[in-house]
Amino acid sequence: MCHAAIIGNGIAGITAARRLRALRPDWRISVISGESRYHYSRPALMYIFMGHMRYADTKPFEDRVWADERIELVRDWVTEIDVAASRLRLHAGGTLAYDKLLIATGSQSNRFGWPGQDLRRVQGLYDLIDLHTLTENMRDTRRSVIVGGGLIGVELAEMLHSRGVHVTMLIRETDYWRNVLPAEESAMVSRLIRHEGFDLRLETRLAEILDDGTGAAWAVVTDRGERIEAQLVGLTVGVSPNIDLVRDTAIKAGRGVLVDESLRTNVDNIWAAGDCAEIVRPHVERNLLQQVWYTGKAQGRVAGEAMAGVETRYEPGIWYNSAKFLDLEYQTYGDVRPNPRDGERHLWWEHADGRKGVRLVCDSAGVFIGLNTMGVRYRHEVCEGWIRDRRSIDDVVAQLPQANFDSEFSRRYESEIAATMREQTR
Amino acid sequence: MIELRVLSYSHDEERIGFTDPPRATPRPINIGERAGMAMLATGAFAFVICGMAGVRRGSWPALIASFGLITIGGCVYYWRRWAGSTPGIKHDGNTFNNVQTRGLWAWGLAIVITLFYIAYYWYHELKAIGMPPVLDGTIRLVDPLSLALRGKPADQWFMYSFLYTLAVLIFGVRMVMKYRHNRYHLIRTASVSFFQLGFAFLLPGILVALHQPDHYFTYFWPLSPQPLWPGDGYGFGAGKFHALADKGVMGMFILGFSAFMFLLATPVLTYLFGKRWYCSWVCGCGGLAETLGDPWRQLSDKSTTAWKIERWMIHSVLVAIVLVTAFLWIDYAQSGAITGTWAMPLRKVYYFVIVQVFAGVIGVGFYPLMGSRVWCRFGCPMAAALGILQRYFSRFRITTNGGQCMSCGNCSTYCEMGIDVRGYAQRGENIVRASCVGCGVCAAVCPRGVLKLENGASSEGRYEGVGGPLPQLVHDLRNPPVAQQAEGPARIAQTREGTR
Structure with missing residues (x-):
């Protein structure tokens, strides 16, 4: 009997396990994780902390599913992959031999070598361990500094704020998440962050975290020389593939574990998927490193098929993502750059209340290539269809109402949006 | 490493x-x-003083000092809470909140509500066996309103209806502030506030003032079976059909209205909008659940076991009400020739077990323990009938x-009907469930x-996922295309085709 071992019970590992089970009913499948007994939804960490949901509510499947599907769950940490012997060394439980292996170890929070970054009360927010640490770090925390203006940064800010902690955010860019969001979206989020009472410091970097003499943080110093009191320092400056396990092994790694389009590593019976995988594509210069929930899920499926021996290939498809900044929902489809590239046109509508906006992007030939929505919900399939069919921007503007996905009785702005956009295309 | x-x-x-997690500042x-809160406390104090003192006659000042202040205080509190x-x-x-997580306060509250329901439903019976007249003072308190509206002093039923309506309105303010975006x-x-206040409180009161039959216009057979049960309308759980038929135009109108709602309006409206047109827009039970019950909506059990129990229970109650109603009419038509002496005990048992204990005592008393829709989910025969229509003959779907979907679980957690919404959403499938009341949370x-929440052009195509490669992906995860079958090159090629 073939034994497939999967390291990591995140969305990529779990999707692979279930896909593999569907294709290979007779194989033995093990999923190893030291973080949690069962698969849970990582994006829901913040809701556990804020008291919207219990941990149990964040598990996407009932516990009985794993027994039903005969997927063995091993609660342990893999400390070493012995590629030559096809064997995993576990922290607590000895060794585990495999015939096929999937590495789905996810990401690690970045730390850029700041003085004081290893002090107590300095942390990132990625997994249950961080959540547990955060709950403990909350004791005697009155003020906090969050370094980094991305999705996790604003989530952590919202979490701390919900418990009455003062939040200062240090952001390197000229505005919130400006390296990803166009100026107007970025400004809108920054406005909301300030409205909520967070101290937002733009174009400010962390220089040093100060030790209170007991090995814990008590303040940070910025690159402008300001000292800001903080009993808790959140480092949310992005994540990198977690490739600790493959260092010093025969498995090749770059930024992530290097895999081909069927997610196979250079070692015959080993695959990698999700955040930790770096996909090398023929005829494409840039390797693909995707670190969001949706791509983890899609890659997990492909990995499951590839391990089963089915011919398969990961095709990234049309990009989409979504997030929520405080009370502001954001969706993006297709190719929306923070600044228009040559010949590209960005059309932007913003509601007078400053909490809703829609951006349409077309290339120099007037072909629609992507959109952002802020505070408005649009339909995935409609937006994707416009991009896939290379519809003209005029068509898209005319058909905007088809895309609206807001609740019934919500006010619709599509005619106002269309008018604004037509003015801009004239 | x-x-x-x-x-x-x-x-x-x-x-x-x-x-x-610890709080930095309260x-x-x-x-x-x-x-x-000050007004609430003062009102509650006045209520206790007036209610306990056993006032013989209510007065407007006492009513305003007690329920008036409680209402205004409650509304002001929830308005300012989130304003x-x-x-x-x-x-x-x-x-983390004790009263929302089955803590001590939740149990205390559940016991208080349950005891109140027991005292109120069987007030005369309990007084007869020695319970002190605990509700008398409260009933007298609402006399002025009852006299003004209905032209006669309050009784326990009027007092109950008054309290019920107040709860819907006060917690309606809470709901409006909470979801004002x-x-x-x-x-x-x-809508639920309007129907409770207008159709279930004011209109029945006005009918009484006009010496017409008392009737709640928000409840129909099979939820409220009595108007369509044969009988003269007196006594415990009695049928009211003949009593109404003898009450002239208004009685006939009520009968016609009941029949119309049940036979025609219900299927048509459910086809057009799903069962929500009733359960979360009109119904009084739903109205209370959607307002007073909101803090506890997350307590509903999401397991498949609970779903299984739900389907057995709710459809059993539907079968029971159909059988009981049929039995009572056969009994009436045959004058008991075939049915013997069973008609009376049968309707009494149904009324006691289903209408009073299940819908009332458990339905509301268990809010803090099992969530706001225990009755609607496990017991209501109207919900069962609407559910069957919604599942098979409706344009409605989520x-x-x-x-x-990134499987966070907020949707499932806050589904008061215990539907695992996420289970569908993460597979990219539409949600077409009999139990969904369309609250939209x-x-x-x-x-x-x-x-x-959407009403499609027709009931076709509701079961298909909505586009994109991922829905298909997740669907395949659940429905393995080659499971349990021998593999071979042809089979694998077919799989690949099938998963595209």
């Missing part, structure tokens, strides 16, 4: 979970909230937005804009 911090992590998330309580905040989801701390909830809350709490 792996950090020590990671290797030494040993927290038991299953058993302990994640506890209430949540500031603003002046409006304080004023509201200064950014409109959006207000669920911070729900899972979402017009679906604003309009829906206005649409999933492509592959955007799943769509509101979704942080990724994945869910939308």
